[in-house]
Amino acid sequence: MAITEYASARSAKTTRRRIILAAGVALLLGAMALDTTVVEIGGDSDMRQQAFNPNRFGQDHFPRIRDFVQQKAPEAPQLAQELRDDRAGAIARHGTMAGAFPVIPVSFSGTMGAGSSGIFAVDVPGMPEGSSIRIQTGPAINGTELRDVTGDIQFGAFRNQIEYQDAGSGINRAMAAQTLADIDRETLTGAQVRVTGVFTMINPANWLVTPVAFEVLE
Numbered sequence: 001m002a003i004t005e006y007a008s009a010r011s012a013k014t015t016r017r018r019i020i021l022a023a024g025v026a027l028l029l030g031a032m033a034l035d036t037t038v039v040e041i042g043g044d045s046d047m048r049q050q051a052f053n054p055n056r057f058g059q060d061h062f063p064r065i066r067d068f069v070q071q072k073a074p075e076a077p078q079l080a081q082e083l084r085d086d087r088a089g090a091i092a093r094h095g096t097m098a099g100a101f102p103v104i105p106v107s108f109s110g111t112m113g114a115g116s117s118g119i120f121a122v123d124v125p126g127m128p129e130g131s132s133i134r135i136q137t138g139p140a141i142n143g144t145e146l147r148d149v150t151g152d153i154q155f156g157a158f159r160n161q162i163e164y165q166d167a168g169s170g171i172n173r174a175m176a177a178q179t180l181a182d183i184d185r186e187t188l189t190g191a192q193v194r195v196t197g198v199f200t201m202i203n204p205a206n207w208l209v210t211p212v213a214f215e216v217l218e
Helices: 001-035 054-072 075-083 087-094 161-180
Strands: 095-099 099-116 119-123 132-136 192-200 204-214
Touching: 054 099, 054 161, 054 192, 054 204, 075 099, 087 099, 119 204, 161 204
Parallel strands: 132 204
Antiparallel strands: 095 099, 099 119, 099 192, 119 132, 192 204
């Protein structure tokens, strides 16, 4: 083969390889374009919109939790007596198990006593001797009673333990905003109040109540 013929053949092969490579790149880019989703900032597909929002969760769920508690809550003296007479039966009737301890709704009227760090003792007529009731009034509300009382907000619905804890905090904040925002804690001692709330029964004679409804009576 002459040198010119050899060079011509080599050039043709190189050209074919370049054409095949260019076609392959074009096909790859086309496939990538078909598989690409355009995400609008702030749109439904924006991952920031899909991140768990505990405040929104609390605002969405607190109203039905409040309604559930108000429908189920027995009066405190009645509940205290039932717990003394038949603790297991009273828990089965009124409570929801949350781990090792039951969460129980309760309603009561009474006189606010001394408070510290937003937690006040409440003197409730008709309670058995040796019993005590305290209530959280904020501004910080602790615990997961509101999250747990209905029994239908389960860990498996969340991606991890942090989200599960944040859900409880979001519900607490929603409750405080809707129920406790107008309370003057400086003037609560001695006030007559009507309260509905929930408590975790660790000590059956000592209840720390997280309210869902709190009314200072005239």
